[in-house]
Amino acid sequence: MSAADRLVMRYSAALPHTPADSALTRLTRSADKGRLWWAIAAGLATRKGPTRRAALRGLIALAGASATANLVGKPLLPRRRPAAEVVPEVRRLHKRPTSSSFPSGHAASAAAFVTAAALESPRLGAVLAPLGAAVAYSRIHTGVHWPSDIGAGAALGVVVALATRHWWPLHTDARAHTAHPADAPALREGAHILTVVNPNSGNPADDPTAEIQALWPHTVIVHPEPGADLRAQITGELRRRPGNVKALGVAGGDGTAAAVASVAADTGLPLALIPAGTLNHFARDLGLRYLADTDAATRAGEAVGIDLGEVEIENDEGTARRWFVNTASLGGYPEMVRMRETIQRRHPKWPSAVIAMVRTLRSARPLRVRLNGEYLLVWLLFVGNGTYAPKGVIPSRRPALDTGLLDVRYLRADRPYSRVRFLLAVLTNTLETSHVYKQCDLPELDVAILDGNRRIATDGEVGPLGRRFRFRSRPSALSVYRPGRQLP
Template sequence: MLTHVRTRLRQVGTGDRRLMARSAALPPSRADAALSRLSRSANKGRLWWAVAAVLATRKGSTRRGALRGVAAIAGASATANLLGKPLFPRRRPAAEAVPEHRRLLKRPTSSSFPSGHAASAAAFVTAVTMESPLTGALLAPLGAAVAYSRVHTGVHWPSDVGAGALLGVAAGLGTQHWWPLHPDTPGRTAHRAEAPVMRDGEDMLAVVNPGSGNADVDPTAEVRFAWPKATLLYPDQGVDIRGQLTAEIRRREGSVRALGVAGGDGTVASVAAVAADFGLPLALIPAGTLNHFARDVGVRSMPAADAATEAGAAVGIDLGEVEITGNGQRVRRWFVNTASLGGYPEMVRLREKIQQRHPKWPSAAIATIRTLRRARPLRVRLNGKPRLVWMVFVGNGTYAPKGFWPSRRPALDTGLLDVRYLRADVPYSRARFVLAVLTKTLHASHVYRQYDLPALDVELLDGNRRVATDGEVGPLGTLFRFRSRPSALTIYRL
């Protein structure tokens, strides 16, 4: 057996030297300098981070592909550099293996096997292709060029590149273990709803939030194109948009027949709450970063929203409601996506503070790490039963998958809430939770619970806390009554 392995390794080495010689024999060309620059640009994944940033500016599958690609790079890079290279040390090709004008000025000194550059390139392209095949096809030549550049510049053997590419493909496909692919289809609802035909947005009051999503892109032009006769309302700094919109509707004394909104999930949630309160249909143009609600509803763009309002086509969907009691007052809030108690509200507040000095995504990562480190368990009663928990998640509707990362709603009219919480009354609960997430065994873990319920009462037994609804922090309270309100919102959708 050992002799057979040695024979195979000698054959691989012979093939590597033969292929390296063929590459070195290529005549000088402009490609030499281009491949050298390309190889350096991919150091530490910088090239793919830049590509991901560009892809993330486009909504939908390309943005999801960028996020999945970054996750795949992290997995591939860690596997190649922390496992592959230490376990399989291999000498890199001699500098003289390629002509002098091709050689990198700073040659790497780590193990040659496997190629981390090839692993990252294959991981990113594979992950993007899973979400957006067309984008992946456009990126494939760039990924192949990065991988070949390592042979062309003489810092890797061809088998190093091949092994790295295989590792990267596996890392890209492996993201499905924690982040399953899902069909790009809207949530189902059997409840058609009556809504007025809105010709050019006449008698519509539309909220436009230029601060949602990309700060350089103002959705006003899209709103004007879809609903030229609508009255536009911009959020005032330091003023609750709910109060601002409510006052404007009352000032118009019944002349508003529909509400429109162009913004992210937070803005949409605020306008949807007012629409539900006044019994007005809602038209939305997704203009945020992720637009979870618009994706689930099935309104992906301005033309889709325009077509639905022109046809008067609408459906009834459920909303979540939470009644907050504390400090001698009672406040009611709607939520279109999710609500939570525990670490998440604190993370949102910390993220907003850090975001004053740093970009949004790094701020969110820093805030999440700090929050987890400082987290304290909550003593609560859940529907009357005492529990010690780290956090409570409540989704408007039943989300899928049922693990830690709820990402979509197959149906929008279930009349149920998706309730999930993490127990803090078992030994090493946070460590067990992390292990269960990594091994995708959360459904069988003793620290995780999930239920589909029409209602949930959460009573805090130690002090008060804030509830987060749709990513925004709400008021302090000691008792939180969550309810599903079937068909509480009428929304335009074909």
């Protein structure tokens, strides 16, 4: 330790006795093994959006910083802790740590969690920063660390937190871009809107029907009939109201929204999308967060044209067509989607996706296909409506909704140890240079199954069997109500 370390310790020890002594002692104990930060993360995770992402990123950074400090730093750089007599007896911990003093694990964990949280929510980071600083200083105040231990630990925590961006890019709440305004009638209080509400898309206790009726007293609300084809049900409702419906509304998850959007595209009606349901990536990409966003757009008659994905499915019974607003998939992807949603009921989305991916790849059967004329053996095939970001294995958002392209990704099964190499590339974030994982943006894709029929999944819903699938991007195929500017 340096002369500066001893000088700072003397100044700290000379501070007069105050109630802050007992407060800092309790604080430093609460941070043992990261318990304080785990408790804060549990509270933050109850709220969706940046707050929940901050909690998850914070815990990931905390785990990395703690492991690096305790399993690498302390064994490699042993240092004796300050003597107990350095500080007054009232401040001393009853159980003093016996591990190496350098670097401080408490400071590393605090800096990692606070920095990671600040990456997702700067306001939250500003709120947590004083607490993190207090935890770090408490180690000096109680006489168990030298100041340089704290500085090194804090620096380590910041570096680990910033490094999380390498594997998990920062999420942006900015809505996806589209340069195509669309004509749509201005409709007040839900007049001339046929609204499909699916209470089963999320928590039944959060049924949005009452809220929609209060804001749109003139809308006609339809609930999906159990076991019935939703598209056919909506089409029937339109036939019973010829000329009276000027827009279709929908409140539900991505599967429900896709079904209503397909009818809107076929009939030329604009879509009023209401954020609801457990998974609504479509609404998030459009920048629609609340019913008030949709209401503002319908009142003003503000709408945009966006692309839709289309797939023709050929089987022994003929040819069928399906629209998709988000994604379509073959091979292991449908199973991975179902497994991820099951795991996600108890765990965060990102870890759930990784767990589902590993389990799916372990039991998947290779798929023999002809992709735009090229013969391949693949484990799974993903087709996104538009170009997704990031380009890694877990596409999460679309920067634009009018690219006229499909995001095509597949994992090859004809290369040695392809699944192991794929997982290693995921862990090291080197998928873009991987020889087993391919990503490309195409306007069309022709997929022929060479070993029987396979089932397709569109927007998280498992669809029909087929032996040939023709995917296309349909530019500006759907008009969607969206405010002219992003609301605060």
